[in-house]
Amino acid sequence: MKQRYVHGYHPHEHERLQDQGNSLVELIHGDTAYSRDSLVLEVGCGVGVQTVVLAQRSPEARFVAIDRSKASLAIARRRVNAAHLPNVEFRQANIFALPFAEHSFDHVFVCFVLEHLPNPARALTLLKRVLKPGGSITIIEGDHGSTYFHPENAAARAAIQCQVTLQAHAGGNALLGRQLSPLLIGAGFGRVGVQPRMVYVDASRPDLVEGFTRKTFTAMIEGVRAPAIATGLTTPRRFDAGIRALYRTARADGVFCYTFFKGVGEKLRGGPRRRLRKLRLRRSGGTDS
Amino acid sequence: MKQRYVHGYHPHEHERLQDQGNSLVELIHGDTAYSRDSLVLEVGCGVGVQTVVLAQRSPEARFVAIDRSKASLAIARRRVNAAHLPNVEFRQANIFALPFAEHSFDHVFVCFVLEHLPNPARALTLLKRVLKPGGSITIIEGDHGSTYFHPENAAARAAIQCQVTLQAHAGGNALLGRQLSPLLIGAGFGRVGVQPRMVYVDASRPDLVEGFTRKTFTAMIEGVRAPAIATGLTTPRRFDAGIRALYRTARADGVFCYTFFKGVGEKLRGGPRRRLRKLRLRRSGGTDS
Numbered sequence: 001m002k003q004r005y006v007h008g009y010h011p012h013e014h015e016r017l018q019d020q021g022n023s024l025v026e027l028i029h030g031d032t033a034y035s036r037d038s039l040v041l042e043v044g045c046g047v048g049v050q051t052v053v054l055a056q057r058s059p060e061a062r063f064v065a066i067d068r069s070k071a072s073l074a075i076a077r078r079r080v081n082a083a084h085l086p087n088v089e090f091r092q093a094n095i096f097a098l099p100f101a102e103h104s105f106d107h108v109f110v111c112f113v114l115e116h117l118p119n120p121a122r123a124l125t126l127l128k129r130v131l132k133p134g135g136s137i138t139i140i141e142g143d144h145g146s147t148y149f150h151p152e153n154a155a156a157r158a159a160i161q162c163q164v165t166l167q168a169h170a171g172g173n174a175l176l177g178r179q180l181s182p183l184l185i186g187a188g189f190g191r192v193g194v195q196p197r198m199v200y201v202d203a204s205r206p207d208l209v210e211g212f213t214r215k216t217f218t219a220m221i222e223g224v225r226a227p228a229i230a231t232g233l234t235t236p237r238r239f240d241a242g243i244r245a246l247y248r249t250a251r252a253d254g255v256f257c258y259t260f261f262k263g264v265g266e267k268l269r270g271g272p273r274r275r276l277r278k279l280r281l282r283r284s285g286g287t288d289s
Numbered sequence: 290m291k292q293r294y295v296h297g298y299h300p301h302e303h304e305r306l307q308d309q310g311n312s313l314v315e316l317i318h319g320d321t322a323y324s325r326d327s328l329v330l331e332v333g334c335g336v337g338v339q340t341v342v343l344a345q346r347s348p349e350a351r352f353v354a355i356d357r358s359k360a361s362l363a364i365a366r367r368r369v370n371a372a373h374l375p376n377v378e379f380r381q382a383n384i385f386a387l388p389f390a391e392h393s394f395d396h397v398f399v400c401f402v403l404e405h406l407p408n409p410a411r412a413l414t415l416l417k418r419v420l421k422p423g424g425s426i427t428i429i430e431g432d433h434g435s436t437y438f439h440p441e442n443a444a445a446r447a448a449i450q451c452q453v454t455l456q457a458h459a460g461g462n463a464l465l466g467r468q469l470s471p472l473l474i475g476a477g478f479g480r481v482g483v484q485p486r487m488v489y490v491d492a493s494r495p496d497l498v499e500g501f502t503r504k505t506f507t508a509m510i511e512g513v514r515a516p517a518i519a520t521g522l523t524t525p526r527r528f529d530a531g532i533r534a535l536y537r538t539a540r541a542d543g544v545f546c547y548t549f550f551k552g553v554g555e556k557l558r559g560g561p562r563r564r565l566r567k568l569r570l571r572r573s574g575g576t577d578s
Contacts, residue, residue, distance in 0.1 A: 145437045146546070150467045152434070178439045181491040182542040193493065196546065200485045202470040253471040257435070257485065259546070 024212065027197050028111075028140055028260060029053050034061035038106040041066070043095055043127065044113030048076025054109060055085040064105070066093040095123050100130045107131070111140040114183070118171035124187035133269040137189060138262070143177030146198075146259035147217070149249040156249075159221050159242025162228035169231070180263035189265025201256040213256040218246040313501065316486050317400075317429055317549060318342050323350035327395040330355070332384055332416065333402030337365025343398060344374040353394070355382040384412050389419045396420070400429040403472070407460035413476035422558040426478060427551070432466030435487075435548035436506070438538040445538075448510050448531025451517035458520070469552035478554025490545040502545040507535040 032054065034040050038061045045051045045065035055063055065088055067073050073090050080088045093099050095117070108127050114120040127137060144164050149156065167174040176183075181194040201208040222243050228234050234242075249256045321343065323329050327350045334340045334354035344352055354377055356362050362379050369377045382388050384406065397416050403409040416426060433453050438445065456463040465472075470483040490497040511532050517523050523531075538545045 143437070145441070148432070148434045148464075148467060150471065152464060175437075175441060178437060178544045178546060181493070181544060182439065185492075185542070194489070194491060196487050196489045198485050198487050198548070200483070202483060203474075204470070204482065253474070255467045255470060257467060257548070259487070 024199070024216075024260075025053055027199065028262065029057060032057065032109070032138060034058040034107055036060035037062070039064065039104070040107045040109055041100070041105040041127075041130065043108065043110045043123075044068075044116075045076050045090070046072050046112075048072075048079040050109075050111045051076055051088055052079055052083050052085065055080065055088050056083065059085075059087060061087065063088045064091060065089070066091050066095075066098075068092065068094045096126065098126055098130055102129050103132045104130045105132065106135050108135070108137040110137070112142065114139060115141050115167070115174060115176040116170070116172040120173070120176065120183060121186055124183060124189075128187055128189065128267055131267045133267055135267050137184070137265050137267070139180055139184070139264075140260060140262050141177040141180060142174070142258070142260050144174040146177065146257070148257050149246070150253075150255040151245070151248060153242070153245035153248070155238060155242035156245035157242075158234065159228075159239055159246065162233045162239065163221050163224045165233055166224050166227055166231070177259065177261035180261050184263050184265040187265075190268040191266040192263065193265075194261055194263040197260040197262055199256075199258045199260070201250075202254070203252045209250050209256075212258070213250045213254075214247065217256070217258060218243065218250070221246060313488070313505075313549075314342055316488065317551065318346060321346065321398070321427060323347040323396055325349035326351070328353065328393070329396045329398055330389070330394040330416075330419065332397065332399045333357075333405075334365050334379070335361050335401075337361075337368040339398075339400045340365055340377055341368055341372050341374065344369065344377050345372065348374075348376060350376065352377045353380060354378070355380050355384075355387075357381065357383045385415065387415055387419055391418050392421045393419045394421065395424050397424070397426040399426070401431065403428060404430050404456070404463060404465040405459070405461040409462070409465065409472060410475055413472060413478075417476055417478065417556055420556045422556055424556050426473070426554050426556070428469055428473070428553075429549060429551050430466040430469060431463075431547070431549050433463040435466065435546070437546050438535070439542075439544040440534070440537060442531070442534035442537070444527060444531035445534035446531075447523065448517075448528055448535065451522045451528065452510050452513050454522055455513050455516055455520070466548065466550035469550050473552055473554040476554075479557040480555040481552065482554075483550055483552040486549040486551055488545075488547045488549070490539075491543070492541045498539050498545075501547070502539045502543075503536065506545070506547060507532065507539070510535060 029050075040054070040058070040061055040063050042051055042054060042063055042065040045067050046069070048065070051063065051065045065076065067076070070092055073092055077090050091099070095113070108131050110127070114123060117123050124137070131137060144160055147160055164174040181192055184192045199208065199212055201213050203209065225239055228239055229236055248254060318339075329343070329347070329350055329352050331340055331343060331352055331354040334356050335358070337354070340352065340354045354365065356365070359381055362381055366379050380388070384402070397420050399416070403412060406412050413426075420426060433449055436449055453463040470481055473481045488497065488501055490502050492498065514528055517528055518525055537543060
């Protein structure tokens, strides 16, 4: 199956992902840590921004980071080497054709990936298969429908909608963040817990004004200018007005809001049959070994 | 100036505000407390839902709660008496014609009020006047533009937009929450800090599914059915489809998101002239008494 990646693979895009990684690390990854010797699969590692954070924060865990793009993997490998992280192994692989046996990993980590897939529910089922019973899956996704700002502006909303529509055309879903809970439960994970991680930006947080409103979100929307115009979703004048309005929210009296979602689920020990047996034993007063 | 209150004054509406008060108390008021003997002005207390919470949480502070509606004050008084709270005094008054001298209060508390006013900036300036130097103002407001849900539904969005439009017709602004920071700074308050208080509701929180998604938010939108149809903003069929879609988000695989904003500011000691003098003294190496 051929898929396009809505953000593209340009050098400028790598910088954007780098900025995004730096300014949001604490918000998103602050509570992600893996114990000594656990083997963690990072799915869709891209250019390795999250990989470096993961490997630095859990130096005694081992990571296998996969991506379908050879070019991205080359950049990720350089980035991980530059950070002197020996605990990461890279492998070119597609999430829908995982080259791993059942029960291969202690944990699975997926960040900003499901939103680009045509069938995220199927992806979760495949990831559950390579996870050991008792292992966890962590999913982090954005949701462009969570975006609002001051001053309110219709052209800015229309520019954002261009990105949402293009992502849908490419087979993805830019509104996926809010769906993590039903997706995880639907794929059969247990102990599912989802937390919103809201980024609230006003003038009191100049780091986020620069690192998030300007360099992450608005830069991302700006990045779809050419395809948005080429596919007739907008005009240069309309799109550029929207971008100006987004930058306007980064001024001293502006406010910008966006929410990421972090979901965690567990592959429960024992299949449905074993759990049913346990339940029957409990009800009949028996015990389960 | 005659203003309409978009939510109306029906008994059913009092129940809704009661439900809202109960299910969100911790999220919104968890960190609001006033010290012994401080005198606090609650502006627009309505039927007293927040008043009871405030007075219970700060039993040694004294509250003056004002509202322009005599009928609402009567209900608020009964509610406060039923809770055996001796530290609240009620007074009928309009925020734009406050019957208090300058520097009357140690703190000011405003919850779900500014969003109904035609000129919230002017209201803040008037409230600052009755506040003592060094005193704080706390503002809590919702923002209907922060609403999103799963499954996504256009009719549901249109029904919410009816409420936003009616509130604007009545002189208010249902998207005010995001503006708290510029509003507070614009009114001359210092040490301004705004925090979003996001309500994330999925099946793991049945209390919020019932208390927020169904009984607070969707009930509020349902409450504008008659005026929305009467003013031609929608049709019965379209509006009812939107309400059904909102209730649909309360099912086991649904998700509902809404964000309140809590802003705090301080009336700085000394006017702008005194602060300018301090700054000059610091720069010239002098000291300020």
